Amino acid sequence: MLDPRKLHLLRELARRGTIAAVAEAVTFTPSAVSQQLSALEREAGVPLLERTGRTVTLTPAGHLLVEHAQAVLEELERASAALAVARGGPSGPLRIGAFPTAARVLLPPALAGLTGAHPALAPMVSEIDPADVSAALRAGELDVALVHEYDFVPPVTDASIETEPLFTEPMYLTSRPTVAEARADAWITGKPGTLCHTMAIRACQAAGFEPLVRHHIDDFDTVLAFAAAGQGVALVPHLAASDPPGGVRLTRLPLSRRTLAAFRRGNGEHPAIVAAVAAFRTAVSRLPL
Amino acid sequence: MLDPRKLHLLRELARRGTIAAVAEAVTFTPSAVSQQLSALEREAGVPLLERTGRTVTLTPAGHLLVEHAQAVLEELERASAALAVARGGPSGPLRIGAFPTAARVLLPPALAGLTGAHPALAPMVSEIDPADVSAALRAGELDVALVHEYDFVPPVTDASIETEPLFTEPMYLTSRPTVAEARADAWITGKPGTLCHTMAIRACQAAGFEPLVRHHIDDFDTVLAFAAAGQGVALVPHLAASDPPGGVRLTRLPLSRRTLAAFRRGNGEHPAIVAAVAAFRTAVSRLPL
DNA sequence: TTCGAGCTTAAGATGAACTTATGCTCGATC
DNA sequence: GATCGAGCATAAGTTCATCTTAAGCTCGAA
Structure with a gap:
């Protein structure tokens, strides 16, 4: 059976380009990532990576497997979200990323509403630029993030990230x-x-x-x-x-x-995400727009 | 991250009812299955099994997770099938199950055609009653099977098994x-x-x-x-x-x-399965019907 | 030429997962 | 109603996968 942990590493390699970057993202050593990807390749029975000197590139088979890895990881995300529902309402830590203005203007009332409605929820906020959000979400460092898009700047499209618009x-x-x-x-x-x-x-x-x-x-x-x-x-x-x-x-x-809320695809039904987005919306509705 | 191996055990428990039966199906000891399911329950953070004396039953949350497990395992199956395609054509062992009449009448010409067209394929046949086929497919003991359905006998519906009709x-x-x-x-x-x-x-x-x-x-x-x-x-x-x-x-x-061909859902694009079903069909077309 | 970035391999340490062994619960049987 | 066996859980030990550390290789840039 294919190991989703290895599939995750492969997907990250497709996004970040180097084994060193993947290792940094998952806080492993490059050696560990290299070994895991080699093992995945052995199990796959077909070359997934092309080594040319000190760089690696994905083969067509590697890219194909990344597509399937995406689907597998998304289903696993859904399963986790379903369990969170079964646990009964939002609880536990919720790591929120936000750009500075949102952190100052939007988050204080949103967090007040959120923890008021769900005392078991423990939101943890990190300031982060929208450009780094999708990587942080995929790496599991964040669960939900406030990002923005500008005219002129094409929105980052990432198959593993889903967004919900909040306001303009x-x-x-x-x-x-x-x-x-x-x-x-x-x-x-x-x-x-x-x-x-x-x-x-x-x-x-x-x-x-x-x-x-x-x-x-x-x-x-x-x-x-x-x-x-x-x-x-x-x-x-x-x-x-x-x-x-x-x-x-x-x-x-x-x-x-x-301004939008972003989260991992498949995680949109997670009660903590649902609650956070709802709290963002009510905070937005009270904003001087 | 949820472990698909554990999810597989949970799905088998949902089908077979007892831990001992699951253990037998996957050739583990009951102890190992019990430990893995306990670990899954711990990770889930919600009771999945209800222990009453010497029997276990799935809780509603357990049943819910089985649904998601099904989706996850199906995607993994798809990924494996895609890799088999990438490996280039059907090759390696293909475990075929068949009821006795099919084994005698249909399989000899079908296997001749199959190995003729794909020399790298190594078909391995086991006689098996259709009633036992879905369990054997799920357990990975078989890859494809010839089964039959009768009027009066409702066909076994198993979410993880897919069938293709061959003839009546x-x-x-x-x-x-x-x-x-x-x-x-x-x-x-x-x-x-x-x-x-x-x-x-x-x-x-x-x-x-x-x-x-x-x-x-x-x-x-x-x-x-x-x-x-x-x-x-x-x-x-x-x-x-x-x-x-x-x-x-x-x-x-x-x-x-x-008479139908049966295989694990998600595995229908596997080149060996495609080749086997095609060989079944040509053998059927030459049958005295 | 040297340096550094990037990947791999070898060797050792850690932890997960399995087996064996044992004990418990409960229904069936004599 | 004692006994037996089926079924599950726990304890202890072993095995194997996976991680880190350490070292070596390749290649582009200074």
Whole structure:
């Protein structure tokens, strides 16, 4: 019988590309991952990995098996969710990931509602950029996460991750009426690698120029403080723009940001996930949108 | 992560009813099965088995998990079948089960065709009564089996077994023109527990009487020899009735028997299964029906 | 050429899973 | 109503898979 643990490693290899990265994701040594994949290959009776020097690539058979691995792991996830239902209501630890603004604005009321309704539930929050969420979910480091998508930035499609939209908010530009007019300005964006950084670059490119990025700051309150001090222009979402510091003009742009809840496919019926998404929704409904 | 090996044991327990029977089916000791199921229960965090004295019963949660176990094991079966395809064509051992008449009439030409077309395939045949087939398939003792169904005998429905119909043949009665007229005769049926035995009993009950069973014989050639010797009446299928011994009158009845190929659900795309069913079909097409 | 990143293999340690042995519960039998 | 056997659980020990550590190999970059 094929071992789902090995199938999981194979799937991670397909996503991350190197054995070392897989090992880091599952907190094994590369040696262990290598051995497990070799064993899987032996059981499969057909080469799954192609070793060329110090790199590995999946063979067509390897890719095929990844598809099936996906289906197997999804069914196992469903089975676990069904057991959680049988255990009776949400309980135990629930690891929540959230981008910083959500952690500040959305999570406090959501968590209050969540633990109020389900005292046995122990939510644990980690700040995490949306770009890293799907890997963290797959690795089992998170159970549910708040992520966002921007226009211009294609949403990450991952067969093993499912999302539920929560709300949409408009984006604002500081100091200038349009992005095009900020062509010569210094820009304040998120740190490289974050979605916010990508979003700002793409928005400027869409307006026909490459932005001059001077500051990399993730926290929108700090961003606004910098803008108020004349240190540059920035794009901020509605939620972060409700109470701008003095001297900061905000112009609403025809650009929006969608916030979603993400979780492992097959885990959507898990009572803790259901409860968390419900709590997110009621918190959203009380947001100043 | 839930262990599919343990899920398999739970599914077998649901089918067979006792831990001892499961242990026998998988050639473990009852102790091992008991320990594995206890471990599964611990991981599930909810009681799956109810122990009352020396018997175990599945709880509702246990039954629920069996449903999911079924789905998981089916996906694993699919993955294995996909790997067999990737290995390139049918090869290796293929364990075939067949009821005696099929083993004699159908399998010799079918196996000749099969090994002719796929020399790397090593078919291994075991005679087995259709009543025992699904258990043997689930336990992995067989990969594919020839079974039959009778009118009057409801087909065994097993969520983990899939069937493909091969052909239908009429049934014949020895010595008498109708079943009702054999009310007072001595009957020759299959051994108790076999489908043929059940079928004969039910056919007589449908005609309004309980048969007087004197002989229990599975082999239809022997049955016909007994009938020729005046030892009783019997129901025989068309395939076994092509060359009746002298003195045996055969009357065709409005009663039929269906022969099917059975295999584990999810395994239907396995190249060896595909090849075997194809070989069965060509052998059937050359049968005197 | 050297360094480092990445993969593999060998060898040892750890833990899961099996067997054997034993005890318990309960229904059937004498 | 004692005994027997079927059925399950627990304890203890063994075996085997799986992990880590350690070392070696390959290849691209400095």
